[in-house]
Amino acid sequence: MEKEILIRNYNHGEEEEIVNFLNLCYGKWGDINKWKYRYLSYPTFDKDNISILEYEGKIIGHGGIHFREMILPNGAILVGLLGDGAIHPNFRGMKLHSRILRHRFEIACLKSAPLVFGWTLKGSDAYKSDVRAGFVEIKQLPAYIKIIRPEKVLKASLKDFLAKNQRVRKVFQETDFDMIFQFKEHTFSIQSIIATPKTLTFSEKDYVKIIYNEKAIKHLVNFRNMSKVKRILSLIYLLIFMKIRVKIGSIRMFFKTVLKGWTLVKTL
Amino acid sequence: MLKRYSGDEIIIRNYSESDLDEIIKLYSTFQNLPYAYLSKDENFIKYYLKHYNVNADSVLVSVKDSQITGFAIIAITIEDDVKYGNVIEFQAIDSQSAEKLIQKVEEYCSKKDVDAIIVALPPHLQKQKPIFLKQWVSFNPNIMIAKCVSPFNLLKQLFSTNNKLKKRIEGKSVIFRIDGVAYKVNSIKDGVDIDIVQLSEIPKNKLIIDLTSQNLTKILFGKLNIVLAIITGKVKVNTIRKIGFVVKLLNDLRITDAVYVSPGDLV
Numbered sequence A: 001m002e003k004e005i006l007i008r009n010y011n012h013g014e015e016e017e018i019v020n021f022l023n024l025c026y027g028k029w030g031d032i033n034k035w036k037y038r039y040l041s042y043p044t045f046d047k048d049n050i051s052i053l054e055y056e057g058k059i060i061g062h063g064g065i066h067f068r069e070m071i072l073p074n075g076a077i078l079v080g081l082l083g084d085g086a087i088h089p090n091f092r093g094m095k096l097h098s099r100i101l102r103h104r105f106e107i108a109c110l111k112s113a114p115l116v117f118g119w120t121l122k123g124s125d126a127y128k129s130d131v132r133a134g135f136v137e138i139k140q141l142p143a144y145i146k147i148i149r150p151e152k153v154l155k156a157s158l159k160d161f162l163a164k165n166q167r168v169r170k171v172f173q174e175t176d177f178d179m180i181f182q183f184k185e186h187t188f189s190i191q192s193i194i195a196t197p198k199t200l201t202f203s204e205k206d207y208v209k210i211i212y213n214e215k216a217i218k219h220l221v222n223f224r225n226m227s228k229v230k231r232i233l234s235l236i237y238l239l240i241f242m243k244i245r246v247k248i249g250s251i252r253m254f255f256k257t258v259l260k261g262w263t264l265v266k267t268l
Numbered sequence B: 001m002l003k004r005y006s007g008d009e010i011i012i013r014n015y016s017e018s019d020l021d022e023i024i025k026l027y028s029t030f031q032n033l034p035y036a037y038l039s040k041d042e043n044f045i046k047y048y049l050k051h052y053n054v055n056a057d058s059v060l061v062s063v064k065d066s067q068i069t070g071f072a073i074i075a076i077t078i079e080d081d082v083k084y085g086n087v088i089e090f091q092a093i094d095s096q097s098a099e100k101l102i103q104k105v106e107e108y109c110s111k112k113d114v115d116a117i118i119v120a121l122p123p124h125l126q127k128q129k130p131i132f133l134k135q136w137v138s139f140n141p142n143i144m145i146a147k148c149v150s151p152f153n154l155l156k157q158l159f160s161t162n163n164k165l166k167k168r169i170e171g172k173s174v175i176f177r178i179d180g181v182a183y184k185v186n187s188i189k190d191g192v193d194i195d196i197v198q199l200s201e202i203p204k205n206k207l208i209i210d211l212t213s214q215n216l217t218k219i220l221f222g223k224l225n226i227v228l229a230i231i232t233g234k235v236k237v238n239t240i241r242k243i244g245f246v247v248k249l250l251n252d253l254r255i256t257d258a259v260y261v262s263p264g265d266l267v
Helices: A015-026 A032-038 A096-110 A125-132 A150-164 A166-174 A214-221 A228-240 A251-267 B017-030 B042-049 B095-111 B151-161 B163-169 B213-220 B226-231 B240-253
Strands: A006-009 A050-055 A058-072 A075-087 A115-120 A136-138 A143-147 A178-183 A186-189 A207-212 A244-248 B011-014 B036-038 B059-064 B067-079 B082-092 B116-119 B137-139 B143-148 B173-178 B181-188 B191-197 B207-211
Touching (some): A006 A096, A015 A058, A015 A075, A075 B151, A096 A125, A125 B143, A150 B082, A214 A228, A214 B137, B017 B067, B042 B082, B082 B095, B095 B116, B143 B213, B151 B191, B163 B191
Antiparallel strands (some): A006 A050, A058 B036, B011 B059, B173 B181
């Protein structure tokens, strides 16, 4: 089957199909205006910059690369910037991500760009795959965020974290209790942000409530991109210094939390 | 009619097309900084201004004594039901202009009822966290990763643009063995010449530096200590006599410790 999958560059007129495909893979990727801005309007855009995987006339893979000069303290260098890598859910696990990545490396070589850059979520499935492909993590100057509604930002951040970490997601899907996050009067539960329907049922007392305050936000907002050790140390710090409090529904739940907590720590 | 916001000395107003030339000049403040960044010429500034969520009133400029001292492009985006005030491009020559601009960005975003505001300050304002960002949290939504896809082109571009490297190699020739392929870096009259050579063709007395492209990338971005890399065998050198030269050469290969990327650069 892999041989029947063609790899080619983008053709004019495919815009809508590509946007629909990206929305299928990413959930809410965006609309045609976003795509046109990201690609057609990009100052160095060339149709070779979009790689498409095709199977039986349908798009099953997508990957973008833009070329741009990077200014260095001593000179300048042409670099490739990778983005929007996506594989159709039915075709995952067939090493197609590596195939479309290698194709973009070849394009970079043809354009004499010796370095390619990408952005990914630390510890995510994509990150692990990129490390296997030879990528190394480099330091980026920090951005700054002013959080006005912590409950919304944290929920979105956690949703993204779970979507990109299948093992952590699986642990939550298999638990027979719910984890509730509370900031002031706002609450949300982990089960409500896991999109797949929950088959397990649990009673009202089967919950672990995590109550966090403003001082915990700084740590929680960066939790996604921490290393495993840093994540664990950060959680210990938050608990010791009472930035987060844990409330458990019943004594039975306490033992359940200890058991599941250990499994969760291993997958972080 | 342009909206005007008064400050002590610095005025914040909306952008007009005639400001473009002055805005481009602002980027010269990046020079002589130890960071790498993506080039931002007229085409890219125009590109940021065309963002699908940027409006006429969401581009602000700071003016001091009739000179433009900074600018900010705000795009209001909604991701996962969270409304972000995304400052896709921000530039200011000094912290006073940056502070005034940030105040106006916050006012604008507050009117738009956003849930969070994101900004990346230019590198010269990042030596330490500015006081005016006291209530902001330092973060990176994603981590940046890099890969060397063509060691030949990389060596060629680095040795032809970096004068320090050119000087270091003057009158010498070095073999880099990267992922098993040998690249001969030779000093010539007008600069540096690079060739791919067969290992069997290399005379025994030639200096060979053996490393992987992954470790080369780590060296470029200051993620690998050269001396430790030699001790641990991540970088192999065929002769101990030239270790000092190798350490200096590999140190010169380091291009930066950190990269500056604004939210508008993320693709």
